[in-house]
Amino acid sequence: MKPPVGTTAFLVISLIGACGCRQNAEPRKVDPLLAAYDSEPDWNDSQKVVPLNYEQAQGKRIFYQQCVWCHADATPAGPSNRSNLNPVPPLLNDGSILNGESYEYLQNIISLGGGAVGKSAMMPPYGRVLAEEEIRSVIAFTRAIAQPPYQPSSRPGSQYSTK
Amino acid sequence: MPAEEMGKLTNRMRLTLAVSSLVFLAVLAISPIKDWRREWKLYKRSYLRFAQSRPDTKRLIADYSPSIDQIWLPDMNVTDRCTTCHQGITQPTLRDASVPQPFEAHRSIPHNVRDWGCTPCHRGQGPATEVAEAHESTLAWEQPILSIHFIQASCGTCHLSDLPQTPQLTRGRQLLASLNCQGCHKLPGIEMPAMRGPELSSIGTKVTREWIYKWLKEPRTVLDKDGNVTVNGYETGEEPRMPKFRLTEDELLNLSAFLGGQKAQPPTLYTISPAVVARWSKNPELTSQGELRFRQMFCSTCHSLAVTRAGETKLIGGDIGPELTKVGSKVNPAWLVAWLRDPESYLPHTSMPRYGWSDEDLYKVTQYIETKLVDPDLLASVPKLDSPTEEQIQSGRRLFLEKGCASCHAIAGVNPQKDFGPDLSGLGRKNASELEFGTAKIPHNLVAYIQAKLEDPIAVNLAARMPQYNWNQADLDAVTTALLSMKGALPTSALQKLVVPRKEAVFRPTGAFAEVYERYKCYTCHKFNGYGGDLAPELTYEGSRAQHQWLVDFLKSPQTLRPTLILRMPQLNMSDNDAATLADYISMVLQNPAINPVKPDANEFSPAMAALGQQLYEVKYQCQSCHTIGGTGGYVGPNLNNAGRWLTAAWIEAWLKDPQALVPDTIEPRRNFTDQEIKALTAYLMTLQAGIAPQKSATASRVGTARGVSP
Numbered sequence: 001m002k003p004p005v006g007t008t009a010f011l012v013i014s015l016i017g018a019c020g021c022r023q024n025a026e027p028r029k030v031d032p033l034l035a036a037y038d039s040e041p042d043w044n045d046s047q048k049v050v051p052l053n054y055e056q057a058q059g060k061r062i063f064y065q066q067c068v069w070c071h072a073d074a075t076p077a078g079p080s081n082r083s084n085l086n087p088v089p090p091l092l093n094d095g096s097i098l099n100g101e102s103y104e105y106l107q108n109i110i111s112l113g114g115g116a117v118g119k120s121a122m123m124p125p126y127g128r129v130l131a132e133e134e135i136r137s138v139i140a141f142t143r144a145i146a147q148p149p150y151q152p153s154s155r156p157g158s159q160y161s162t163k
Numbered sequence: 164m165p166a167e168e169m170g171k172l173t174n175r176m177r178l179t180l181a182v183s184s185l186v187f188l189a190v191l192a193i194s195p196i197k198d199w200r201r202e203w204k205l206y207k208r209s210y211l212r213f214a215q216s217r218p219d220t221k222r223l224i225a226d227y228s229p230s231i232d233q234i235w236l237p238d239m240n241v242t243d244r245c246t247t248c249h250q251g252i253t254q255p256t257l258r259d260a261s262v263p264q265p266f267e268a269h270r271s272i273p274h275n276v277r278d279w280g281c282t283p284c285h286r287g288q289g290p291a292t293e294v295a296e297a298h299e300s301t302l303a304w305e306q307p308i309l310s311i312h313f314i315q316a317s318c319g320t321c322h323l324s325d326l327p328q329t330p331q332l333t334r335g336r337q338l339l340a341s342l343n344c345q346g347c348h349k350l351p352g353i354e355m356p357a358m359r360g361p362e363l364s365s366i367g368t369k370v371t372r373e374w375i376y377k378w379l380k381e382p383r384t385v386l387d388k389d390g391n392v393t394v395n396g397y398e399t400g401e402e403p404r405m406p407k408f409r410l411t412e413d414e415l416l417n418l419s420a421f422l423g424g425q426k427a428q429p430p431t432l433y434t435i436s437p438a439v440v441a442r443w444s445k446n447p448e449l450t451s452q453g454e455l456r457f458r459q460m461f462c463s464t465c466h467s468l469a470v471t472r473a474g475e476t477k478l479i480g481g482d483i484g485p486e487l488t489k490v491g492s493k494v495n496p497a498w499l500v501a502w503l504r505d506p507e508s509y510l511p512h513t514s515m516p517r518y519g520w521s522d523e524d525l526y527k528v529t530q531y532i533e534t535k536l537v538d539p540d541l542l543a544s545v546p547k548l549d550s551p552t553e554e555q556i557q558s559g560r561r562l563f564l565e566k567g568c569a570s571c572h573a574i575a576g577v578n579p580q581k582d583f584g585p586d587l588s589g590l591g592r593k594n595a596s597e598l599e600f601g602t603a604k605i606p607h608n609l610v611a612y613i614q615a616k617l618e619d620p621i622a623v624n625l626a627a628r629m630p631q632y633n634w635n636q637a638d639l640d641a642v643t644t645a646l647l648s649m650k651g652a653l654p655t656s657a658l659q660k661l662v663v664p665r666k667e668a669v670f671r672p673t674g675a676f677a678e679v680y681e682r683y684k685c686y687t688c689h690k691f692n693g694y695g696g697d698l699a700p701e702l703t704y705e706g707s708r709a710q711h712q713w714l715v716d717f718l719k720s721p722q723t724l725r726p727t728l729i730l731r732m733p734q735l736n737m738s739d740n741d742a743a744t745l746a747d748y749i750s751m752v753l754q755n756p757a758i759n760p761v762k763p764d765a766n767e768f769s770p771a772m773a774a775l776g777q778q779l780y781e782v783k784y785q786c787q788s789c790h791t792i793g794g795t796g797g798y799v800g801p802n803l804n805n806a807g808r809w810l811t812a813a814w815i816e817a818w819l820k821d822p823q824a825l826v827p828d829t830i831e832p833r834r835n836f837t838d839q840e841i842k843a844l845t846a847y848l849m850t851l852q853a854g855i856a857p858q859k860s861a862t863a864s865r866v867g868t869a870r871g872v873s874p
Contacts, residue, residue: 034312038331053260054270054311058328066830069799070788078729081797085788122788124832129823133271152261 043072043093044147052144059141062134063092066126087120095146106139107132203231203292206248206265213266219256226254231292234280238657241280243289245297252276273328283658284317285309300608305594307608309647312640316591319648321658323352323665335645338638342404346571347584347629351649352665358512360405360571364427365509369498372423373545376415382407406630409621414562420551421559427575430501430509439522443530453531456524461721461733462487464698465515465687468536481698481730483514483687491537499529514687519736567628584629589651599624613643668693676748679741688732691753698730704755704825708814713805714746724801724809755825758813768812768846776847779840792851800831807852815845 036051040060052060063071069081071092082089090097098106108116110130114123126135143150198204207229214223227250234243251257251266253276258268269276274284282289287308291297300307309317315332325333339350343359366375382405410418443449467480469488478486494502501508503525506515551559560577563569569579595607601623605611615622617639620629634642653659670691672680680686686695689702709717719742721732737745754760780786789799806815817824819841822831836844 034310037311037314054272061327061330065828069830070797079798081789081799084797121783121785124784124788125834126832128833128835 040141040145042147043091043145050145052141055137056140056144058134059137059139059144062130062138063141066130067092067138070122085120085122087122089123092142093145093147095148095150098142099146099148099150103139106142107135110135110138201292202294203244203247207250210250210266213263217256223251223254223256234277236278236280238655239280239283240655240658241282241289243280243282244292245281245285245287245289246276247292248294249281282306284314286317300595305596310610313610313644313647316644316647319645320591320650320653321661322663324663325665331641331644332648334638335641335643338642339645342406342632343571347567349582349586349588351588356512358510358573362510362512362573363422363425364573364575365425365429367423367426368429369494369502369509370423371495372419372548372551373542374493375422376419376548377542377545378405379408379410379415379418406632408566408630410566414566416548417555417559418562418566418568419548419559420555421557421563424551424556425574428509430498431505432497432501433504435500435526436522439526443523443526449527450531450534453527453529454535456528457531459734460518460528460736461731464730464733479729483696483698487532487536489536489538489541491533491535492539492541496529496533499532500525503529514684516684516687516733516735517682518733519738519741521736524736567630587646588649590649591647592650601625609647610643613646614639617642666693668695670694672748672752675744676752679744682741683735683737683745685745699732701826702749702753704753704758706750706753707755707758707760707811707817708825709749709809710811711746711750713809714749715742718742718745725798755817757824758811758817760811760813768842768849772843772846773850774847776843776845779844780847784834793853803848803851804853805851806848807850810848812845812849815848816841819844 037054038052038057038060039049040052042048042050064076068075070085070089071082073080073082073091075081082091092098105117109119109123111125111127111132113121113125115121116125130138211224211227214220214227217223231244232246232250234241234246246252249265251262252269254268256268257266258270260267262268280289281287285308286306288297288301288304288306291304295301296304298308315329318326318329319332319336322329325336336353339345340354340356344350345353345355346359370378443452446452463480465481465483466485466487467478467482469476469486470479471477478488480486498509503518504520505517506513507517563574563577564580567580567583569577570583573579590613591609593609595609595612598607598609598612600607600612603615603623605615605622612623616624616627616629617632617634620627620631653662668690670686670693671677672691685691685702688696688699690697691701692703695701705714718735718737719739721734723731786800787796789797791797791802792804814825818831819834819836821833822829823833
């Protein structure tokens, strides 16, 4: 009986070949704006556009309904109420003021109003109008459009605590 | 082989056996290695390593399973293995952009992943366990993942009513409706107005054949030097509702010949009193007075005019009616007078109200339009057109049907072709193999197809009859989203049960009110019971909100309550009788059941309470940040100068308790007032009566006080 060397070799080669058959698909190039749920022009630089995810986009929607009247310089209706107020409310993208404030602080000032956190009572409370989820999304939008950009603290603490 | 050697093992045989055993072992070994290296198992192991790097490892590991994970929802035809790799999808601690894919948790949305699966919204192939097969299309599986940019389409597949969370989808549906796409295409769920384009039965009495020729060739009259016009601060292509048809010179001649001869129902002509003409025709103030009336009547609430400042052209004004910058060079003067006096006699379904005109105003305004809103060069590029031949007219009539004009524009006696364009009700579910890409160099997928077709209809099909629209990117994406949402009848009955139908709002008043309501087209801007436009405040509960006398005064001379509004209620020059009819109906019928219409006892509000209310208003709650009283305050809410004459006390109380209960989308924050604070604030607001003195009119009220309506 002849040794089936040919058959063996064929088997081995074809098996090795089969192992190599899997091709790794090339990573697809994704346009960040096309991959985004929505976008918002950078308020300080009209050439730039900030891509927004679902949560930030919901925040944008609520901002343009409720907050834009005092926290932006132009509103869908034209002029803004901002210059009319004293103290002047910060622009929503003003990172130099808002980046330093914690999530909890922003949540409190939105839901309880300025008076409750020792700021101007001209900021009304929205806790009975907006759901917690909606307030979260407004903060997410604030963070997304902040200039200078918002950098989350390097070791996220409370957000990930197991308590 | 000799018999005695049978059954004995030679060395050769031993060697062969040894080799084949080794090969056999190797084969056995390869399968587990191959299995171990499966793509999804790589992700499983990498998730384990990732979980160990997180602060809440224990909980993440507790939810981990080493096998294929599958969401199986037989009712919805869902078998989704996506969670095999997307393992953190329901972990709230992984809802953060810093978490690497595929482990990031889903953003919180109204639907739970475990109850809905993934592919009903994201598309792609649920049963696949390899990245490429799951996300991209293959020969066998043709539905690729839907880009997040168009994901709102998936909401629209079931939610036929508009959702606040999906502005892009809503915009797309509005565009499909306002551009009259349903004139030619079947688009379920898209509103179909009684009149799509203007009826053209008598177009020959309104414009000349030359103007029709120009309009058919280039249906845009206002452009700046770059070919753009800005509307409300947004760059747009000055999108006229009329698209551009690719017509040859002959076709333009024939169509204009046919249309220019349409004079079936000419409007009733009106002659302005010669005395008025004699008095004003030589007056140098004539056109400036006309312009003043044009502005005072707030024509700009519905019609825009192009204004060029610093080289930039902007359209200022509303878009309910056509843009009027050059209308003086368009319409026939006799037609203009007849139209302004009674628009319905020319167009039965128009949304233009029938104003009350004095001859003087009518003369001034029409003279202003004919001398100032003109462009002598408008028709410069139009060749000399002789009187049309019968052959041209017949050929124009044929073209009117063949080009699909009849699908949007009615002409008495011309019956449009049924189902002129393709049925698009199932476009959103089409696979790439079902689409005709022609020679277009675009990616072969549904999104690219829809966008190419919309941008340039002949790009994918040279014989396309679809006209050319002019989109900006945002609108193109919005329409694409709306079209992708149309997936036809849903495949399973369980899915069909999930469909949220569009609310069909109706408001059909009768009697004297209905006549006045139709005459002034209140519903063009205001909503009644959910029916009507959304330019102006909803009036469903106006009778509970406003006092009767204030309504009468306002209707006769609308004063804006919001200082920053650009688009305002037009000055309709209403007669006393019409104003009283409207106010009576509003006060009696448009009542909120939760608000007591009985006028509260005036003695209930003492000056001390009003003083307390003023304290609360100015100090504790600082309402002046949004509302103006006496010239100071914010621009956000309405001016409260005249609140005591405008609002009913019952409305103020209910409003302060819960504004969203009365107007769901109001931006007035709901505060935590005590009952006493509400009484005090109401008492204070009722003392504010600083507005203009109400005009005393003889027919102010025809409502008996016995009905409990405040006169």
